[in-house]
Amino acid sequence: MTVTETPSTKTFTTPVGEILSTVPVGAIYAPGTVLDESGPLVGSIIVSDDTVAPLAPWSLIVKAGEVLTIVDVGGNQSADCLMYNAHDTAERYSVPDTLAWQGNAYVRQGTVLRSNLGHPLMTVVGNEIDRQDTIGGACSKESNTLRYGQHTEYQHGCRENFLAEASRHGLGARDLVSNLNWFMNVPVEADGALGIVDGMSAPGKRVAIRAEMDVLVIVSNCPQMNNPCNDFNPTPLRMMVTAADTAASTITAAPTSTTIGTDF
Amino acid sequence: MASIAETHQTDSVLASRADARAQAEKTSDYRPYRPASSSPFVPEGVTASDLVWAETVAPGGYSHRVVARGTRIRFDDPTGFASASVILYNALETNERLNVADTLKIPWQAYLGAGHPLLSGDGRALATISADTSGQHDAFCGTTTDAFNLQKFGGSAPEGPTPSGRALFTLAAAKHDLTPRDLPPSVSFFQGVRVEDDGELTFTGSAGPGTYVELIAELPLLILIANVAHPLDPSEEYLVGPLRIHAWRGDATSAADERFTATPELNRAYLNSIDYSEARGL
Numbered sequence: 001m002t003v004t005e006t007p008s009t010k011t012f013t014t015p016v017g018e019i020l021s022t023v024p025v026g027a028i029y030a031p032g033t034v035l036d037e038s039g040p041l042v043g044s045i046i047v048s049d050d051t052v053a054p055l056a057p058w059s060l061i062v063k064a065g066e067v068l069t070i071v072d073v074g075g076n077q078s079a080d081c082l083m084y085n086a087h088d089t090a091e092r093y094s095v096p097d098t099l100a101w102q103g104n105a106y107v108r109q110g111t112v113l114r115s116n117l118g119h120p121l122m123t124v125v126g127n128e129i130d131r132q133d134t135i136g137g138a139c140s141k142e143s144n145t146l147r148y149g150q151h152t153e154y155q156h157g158c159r160e161n162f163l164a165e166a167s168r169h170g171l172g173a174r175d176l177v178s179n180l181n182w183f184m185n186v187p188v189e190a191d192g193a194l195g196i197v198d199g200m201s202a203p204g205k206r207v208a209i210r211a212e213m214d215v216l217v218i219v220s221n222c223p224q225m226n227n228p229c230n231d232f233n234p235t236p237l238r239m240m241v242t243a244a245d246t247a248a249s250t251i252t253a254a255p256t257s258t259t260i261g262t263d264f
Numbered sequence: 265m266a267s268i269a270e271t272h273q274t275d276s277v278l279a280s281r282a283d284a285r286a287q288a289e290k291t292s293d294y295r296p297y298r299p300a301s302s303s304p305f306v307p308e309g310v311t312a313s314d315l316v317w318a319e320t321v322a323p324g325g326y327s328h329r330v331v332a333r334g335t336r337i338r339f340d341d342p343t344g345f346a347s348a349s350v351i352l353y354n355a356l357e358t359n360e361r362l363n364v365a366d367t368l369k370i371p372w373q374a375y376l377g378a379g380h381p382l383l384s385g386d387g388r389a390l391a392t393i394s395a396d397t398s399g400q401h402d403a404f405c406g407t408t409t410d411a412f413n414l415q416k417f418g419g420s421a422p423e424g425p426t427p428s429g430r431a432l433f434t435l436a437a438a439k440h441d442l443t444p445r446d447l448p449p450s451v452s453f454f455q456g457v458r459v460e461d462d463g464e465l466t467f468t469g470s471a472g473p474g475t476y477v478e479l480i481a482e483l484p485l486l487i488l489i490a491n492v493a494h495p496l497d498p499s500e501e502y503l504v505g506p507l508r509i510h511a512w513r514g515d516a517t518s519a520a521d522e523r524f525t526a527t528p529e530l531n532r533a534y535l536n537s538i539d540y541s542e543a544r545g546l
Contacts, residue, residue: 089445095364096406096449099465100495105404106463116430116447118411131463135374135404137365142387146370146532159385174358176385177448178365188459192375194368 029054029074029235036204038071041126043208043242052079054234055223057161059168061086062211065244067125069208070219072183074235076199078222079182080138080158082166083113083121086214089171091115095134095178105188106131107180113209116177121215126208129183129201136186136196138162138179139224148226161220169216181222182207184229196227294322294506303510307338307476310512317511321348323504324425326432326490328439330355333546334516335481337391337509341398341454344473345505347494348453349407349429352382352390355484356544358442360384364403364449370529374459376401376451379526381533382479388540389482389533392517398475400456400468405495406449407433412495417502426502432490440486453477454507455494467496482516482537484546516541 012019040046047066051073052058062068070079085091094116099105101114109127112120124132140159144152162176183201188194221237222230274280296319297303303318316335321327323345331337339348354360363385368374370383378396381389407429413420420428422435433447454475456468491507493499517524517534525531 090443094406094449096404096495097409097412100405101412103465103496104463105459105465116409116444118409135365136369137363140385140387142385142536143366143370143383145387145536146366146383146529150532172359174361174446178363186369188374188463190461192373192459194374195372196369 029233033074033233033235034203035073035235036071037073037238038204038206040067040069040240040242041128041206041208042067042069042210045243046240047243048239048241050239052219052221052237052239054221054236055156057165057218057220058237058239059165059216059218060239060241062122062215062217062241063244064211064213067208067210067242068122068217069126069206069240069242070182071238071240072201072205073203073238074233075203075205076183076201076228076231077235077237078184078224078229079237080162080220080222081180081182082162082176082218084171084175084216084218085115085121086216089169089175089216091117091119092175092177093121093179098134105135107134108132113180120212122209122211124207125210126206128205128207131185131200132207133181133184133186134179135188135194136181136184136229138176138220139222139229144226152226155225156223158220158222158224161223162218165218165220181229184222196229198228199231294320294325300510305340305508305510307340307510310510314512315510316513317509319509321489321491321507321509323506324427324492324502326436326488327509328436328486328488329511330440330484330486331481331511332513333481333484333541334514335485335511336394336514337479337481337487337511338476339453339478340476340508340510341470341505342473342508343505344470344475345503346454346507347492347497347504348507349433349450349490349492350453351433351448351450351488353486354384354386354390355486358440358446358486360386360388360390361446361448362390362451364451367451368403370533371527374403376403376453379523381482381530382451383533387533388537389517389530390485391479391481392523393477394480394523395476395478398454398471398477400471401451401453401477402455402457402494402496403451404457404459404465405452407452407490408492408495427492429490429492432492433488436488436490450490452494455497457496465496467494467498469497480514480517482534483541
């Protein structure tokens with residue numbers, strides 16, 4: 001467990017005073033935030049290890065059989081996530097198919113994450129929090145105006161991250177669909193009341209998902225500063241991919257150096 | 265018994281033309297009514313000449329239509345077995361489309377009912393549910409895929425008796441130059457689902473025959489509808505009844521309506537839809 005230096009905010013000194021960047025005030029984790037980079041939840045041969053800076057997008061093709069461990073480094077940091085068949089992106093993650101096939105509204109250990117064709121894209125093979133959300137969707141500049149007022153439209157959102165990262169793979173607005181939110185907590189109450197509430201995760205908690213086909217995974221490290229989806233304290237995410245044939249592995253991966261992104 | 269061929273005289277062009285024209289004297293329970301004002305099922309309180317769309321969609325059938333901003337769209341379930349999966353798009357920019365997550369999250373409510381907006385991912389109301397006598401709807405399970413219907417019914421093709429919702433949506437979308445990439449999660453009306461404490465999805469089914477749902481188009485809409493068996497319906501049969509559709513001229517929600525300020529989120533959704541419409545000269 002490490003406590004990392006607090007990144008500095010981006011401000012610009014101008015003749016009319018200090019101007020903050022489009023990052024809303026507070027969208028950088030607070031001094032003294034506990035960060036736990038943890039390690040892979042499933043498998044031992046690490047084939048890829050990235051740290052996603054607070055507020056930033058990320059993507060990777062996870063090959064069939066490989067396991068992606070997502071570490072909630074700072075605790076209760078929503079990792080908004082979309083998945084696509086890497087060879088035919090018209091096939092992509094589907095919330096309703098995932099829910100209808102399993103007959104349950106929450107994502108837990110064993111949940112098969114299904115595509116819009118009903119096929120398994122990935123399976124949750126490790127999970128250290130009670131339930132993961134796939135009802136709440138992503139935040140956006142546009143929906144901010146409904147949820148928090150017109151004055152929040154300028155703020156960066158997950159939809160921006162999804163669009164930016166999707167564009168690197170030839171995908172666009174029509175390819176964004178309802179997503180998963182690792183480490184986010186959205187209960188549905190008896191009368192149908194539903195909403196994002198305080199998370200159930202903690203620094204170093206993990207989820208591990210095994211690719212059932214070659215899958216393009218896109219993640220937005222949620223920058224939202226108007227609800228508790230990141231504890232109002234955006235922190236990094238660590239994304240580790242471990243090799244498919246874990247049974248044959250004899251090498252225990254050494255802790256790899258990761259860079260906590262501070263330059264945004 | 266005579267074969268079907270034996271009931272038709274089609275051995276010359278003229279005979280074949282006469283035979284074809286004779287078909288128009290027949291009818292079907294499942295059909296559009298054109299002009300819409302000729303519908304035998306004009307909803308109470310609606311002036312027939314205001315109707316712009318009237319149709320009975322077959323069980324296992326689909327429909328699709330572009331309607332103007334302000335149009336009222338009413339779905340009737342005459343048998344208690346309708347199961348209407350619906351996707352909405354801004355007809356002018358189809359990249360703007362139903363976003364089921366925002367539709368639940370922004371009103372803080374998982375169950376669709378009167379007053380609930382159907383929101384796009386662009387921070388606008390595409391439509392408002394303005395009336396609902398059923399109360400049995402679902403925004404969790406979407407519609408069926410080929411894979412699902414194959415494992416449940418042994419078939420999923422549109423030409424067969426158990427078409428999947430996605431197969432029908434694919435056809436409806438294609439008629440508007442949209443592809444399978446353009447099919448987001450749908451909502452469905454008349455077959456209910458409830459979420460239990462542990463997240464279990466319970467199928468609560470139909471409210472019975474004779475209920476209806478009414479929508480107001482808050483933007484110009486492309487509407488796709490697949491009337492197919494609900495994925496959680498425990499029946500081993502492909503149980504679905506006809507769906508009746510009527511749409512008529514009306515006005516989009518404005519400051520003159522009580523629902524305009526029903527909640528702060530709704531108010532801003534309407535303001536955003538109006539803002540978009542005014543800039544586009546609608």
